[in-house]
Amino acid sequence: MHLALHQGIVTYEPTELVITARSGTPLSAIEAALAGERQMLGFEPPRFGDGATLGGTIACGFSGPRRPFAGAARDFVLGVKMINGKAEVLSFGGQVMKNVAGYDVSRLLCGSLGTLGVILEVSLKVLPTPASELTVTFELSANDAIVRMNEWAAQPLPLSGACYSEDTLYIRLSGTETAVKAAHARLGGDVHKKGSEYWTNVKEHRREFFGGSTPLWRLSVPPAAMMLDLPGKWTLDWGGAQRWLKSDAAPEVIRRAATSAGGQATLFRGAIAGTPRFHPLPPAMQALQQRIKHALDPAGLFNCALSQEMIGECPTHTKMKAAGRVL
Numbered sequence: 001m002h003l004a005l006h007q008g009i010v011t012y013e014p015t016e017l018v019i020t021a022r023s024g025t026p027l028s029a030i031e032a033a034l035a036g037e038r039q040m041l042g043f044e045p046p047r048f049g050d051g052a053t054l055g056g057t058i059a060c061g062f063s064g065p066r067r068p069f070a071g072a073a074r075d076f077v078l079g080v081k082m083i084n085g086k087a088e089v090l091s092f093g094g095q096v097m098k099n100v101a102g103y104d105v106s107r108l109l110c111g112s113l114g115t116l117g118v119i120l121e122v123s124l125k126v127l128p129t130p131a132s133e134l135t136v137t138f139e140l141s142a143n144d145a146i147v148r149m150n151e152w153a154a155q156p157l158p159l160s161g162a163c164y165s166e167d168t169l170y171i172r173l174s175g176t177e178t179a180v181k182a183a184h185a186r187l188g189g190d191v192h193k194k195g196s197e198y199w200t201n202v203k204e205h206r207r208e209f210f211g212g213s214t215p216l217w218r219l220s221v222p223p224a225a226m227m228l229d230l231p232g233k234w235t236l237d238w239g240g241a242q243r244w245l246k247s248d249a250a251p252e253v254i255r256r257a258a259t260s261a262g263g264q265a266t267l268f269r270g271a272i273a274g275t276p277r278f279h280p281l282p283p284a285m286q287a288l289q290q291r292i293k294h295a296l297d298p299a300g301l302f303n304c305a306l307s308q309e310m311i312g313e314c315p316t317h318t319k320m321k322a323a324g325r326v327l
């Protein structure tokens, strides 16, 4: 499926803080248009290269370091237009926040990785670019950093990033100049002169930590969970909720540790034979996701192999396939 030609900003109303664009629009084009009005995508999505499109970003459900403080990609999606597996063009949501009657399909498409249909257009809420930004650092142990990140996240501080890497806690403050100065005075910490570069490199996985051939795992856990007893190197983003682990440990050991901390582990980069990329779903959740897949794509047209990896074989689809009624 090649959607790169289906591009262009359909409407952009800076005074309404809403943009609607076709799915093949490069993320860079959207961010450039917003920057021209001193606005931005609040979920700070990574691009992982030059080619990232709006549709791909929403389908991957990607959000950057600002996610715990501003919201995730799905929190900014106001509406979508899509084609489902029955070749129906459907529109969900709209261009305002209170737009959901019934099932919230637009937000369901975030992270669906193209398994439920083709996203044609997306409407997003956007945010004003903060007037001032400052990054401060603290040398701490990982567990002390987790405690601090959680303490500060619960306070009325203008936080927009909290990440721990290589024995250092990086805190980003964003807002008015007065608010940022006051927060710095309260928290202390050393001013990091290359703060903006640091957050871009974390977001885009350009730091040395993210390179190399050791498998990269993404652990999604409650932010207050203390360090998991797993071998490897860590980067803790999202105030402790998104933990990147570079480790050769056995996949089942990593997944067991993530589960017992109340989370899950995705093999984000690097293939391991016999290991599914996605954390196995509990049976009730798996059945629900299979029903959603079947409702939107009964013939299994969209990313079927990936879909099976994510949610397992859909029993209805298997039955229909055996009867020769679907692909």
Ligand SMILES: Cc1cc2nc3c(=O)[nH]c(=O)nc-3n(C[C@H](O)[C@H](O)[C@H](O)COP(=O)(O)OP(=O)(O)OC[C@H]3O[C@@H](n4cnc5c(N)ncnc54)[C@H](O)[C@@H]3O)c2cc1C
Pocket (backbone or CB within 6 Å): 003, 023, 024, 047, 048, 049, 051, 052, 053, 054, 055, 056, 057, 059, 060, 113, 114, 115, 117, 118, 119, 120, 266, 267, 268, 269, 303
């Ligand atoms: C688990 C995981 C690991 C990743 N690892 C890396 C990595 O190591 N390096 C890297 O550079 N990037 C990585 N990515 C990012 C990804 O490959 C793309 O770079 C990024 O999603 C944007 O590219 P794109 O817009 O060209 O989308 P694509 O790469 O073309 O597609 C990304 C996903 O979105 C779906 N999709 C795209 N457009 C639409 C649409 N209009 N409607 C519905 N579905 C759509 C596709 O089916 C696919 O599942 C990873 C993504 C995931 C989910």
